[in-house]
Amino acid sequence: MRLFVSGLRKLVRRPASWVTLGLLVGLLVLILIAVGGTASDRVNATREAAAKDLVTFPGAYSRVLQFITGLGGLFAVIYGAAIAGSEWSWGTLKSSVARGESRVRYILISYVSVAVMIGFGLLITFAAGVIAATVGAHLANVSTSGLGDTATLGGLPERLLKGWFAIVEEGALGFTIATLARSQLAGIGVGIAFYFGESFATIFLPDIVRYLPFSVANAALATTSSGTGGGVLGGGVTDVLPPDQALLLVGVWLVGALVVAALFADRAEIAG
Numbered sequence: 001m002r003l004f005v006s007g008l009r010k011l012v013r014r015p016a017s018w019v020t021l022g023l024l025v026g027l028l029v030l031i032l033i034a035v036g037g038t039a040s041d042r043v044n045a046t047r048e049a050a051a052k053d054l055v056t057f058p059g060a061y062s063r064v065l066q067f068i069t070g071l072g073g074l075f076a077v078i079y080g081a082a083i084a085g086s087e088w089s090w091g092t093l094k095s096s097v098a099r100g101e102s103r104v105r106y107i108l109i110s111y112v113s114v115a116v117m118i119g120f121g122l123l124i125t126f127a128a129g130v131i132a133a134t135v136g137a138h139l140a141n142v143s144t145s146g147l148g149d150t151a152t153l154g155g156l157p158e159r160l161l162k163g164w165f166a167i168v169e170e171g172a173l174g175f176t177i178a179t180l181a182r183s184q185l186a187g188i189g190v191g192i193a194f195y196f197g198e199s200f201a202t203i204f205l206p207d208i209v210r211y212l213p214f215s216v217a218n219a220a221l222a223t224t225s226s227g228t229g230g231g232v233l234g235g236g237v238t239d240v241l242p243p244d245q246a247l248l249l250v251g252v253w254l255v256g257a258l259v260v261a262a263l264f265a266d267r268a269e270i271a272g
Helices: 002-013 015-041 045-054 059-089 092-098 103-139 150-181 184-201 213-219 243-267
Strands: 226-229 236-239
Touching (some): 015 059, 059 092, 059 150, 059 184, 092 103, 150 213
Antiparallel strands (some): 226 236
16 A cells, blocks of 8 residues: 555656646647537538537537547557656666565556556546537537436446546556566657557458457447447447457456566566
8 A cells, every 4th residue: 555655646746647637638628629619610511510419418428538538548558658667767666676675566556556547537537528518519509408418427437437447458558568668768659659550450450450459448438339440540440349348358458468567577687
């Protein structure tokens, strides 16, 4: 518990925590308000309807969450890599080991702290997105009567929990990559390449890509049996896994990534 609390305090003071959150919130708010403000100016009636639909409740709840879990996965990769890489470049892992701390325990608890921060970030971003969607609805002259839809609100906790689980899995990949590389920049660079590479690979290898980490994270939150896989870009339309199966694979990728990171840290040379 001491190590966990210490990790949280450390992450709260890290600029990476607030910069990552600020960028995601800012982008989401900007898009929703811009869409609401320009919805009535669309020359095409179909596009106007689609723009207004984005800020129409109760459906806006789902679309805000989809945006967060889609693009948020990329931010989670970057954040996980930044935190893991700093353990090596700042020498905090070495200092902890010198005090007699278990390397495996330190790595695992460090990521638990990251996962908790991701959870707080998800809640803050979702709240900001709902407020921005409400403003966008007013700008687009769309009714906000659906804000209090009981059925939608009742299902939100489960969807937020699944979204958090999916984003945590994606963050674990960045965390593990940076641990293996012992570098923030390398972890972030490879993590971003992996993210967009999986998106583009759906065009050529759809049957394989649907089992990869970012695709299963998206599929775990899907409400239909088919859709666009492979991250925020989509890359190509393919059949995705059933949500329950995808959620199980999210857990497999999460555990696998953390096991690799912990084993590497346990065997790595950190003296010097």
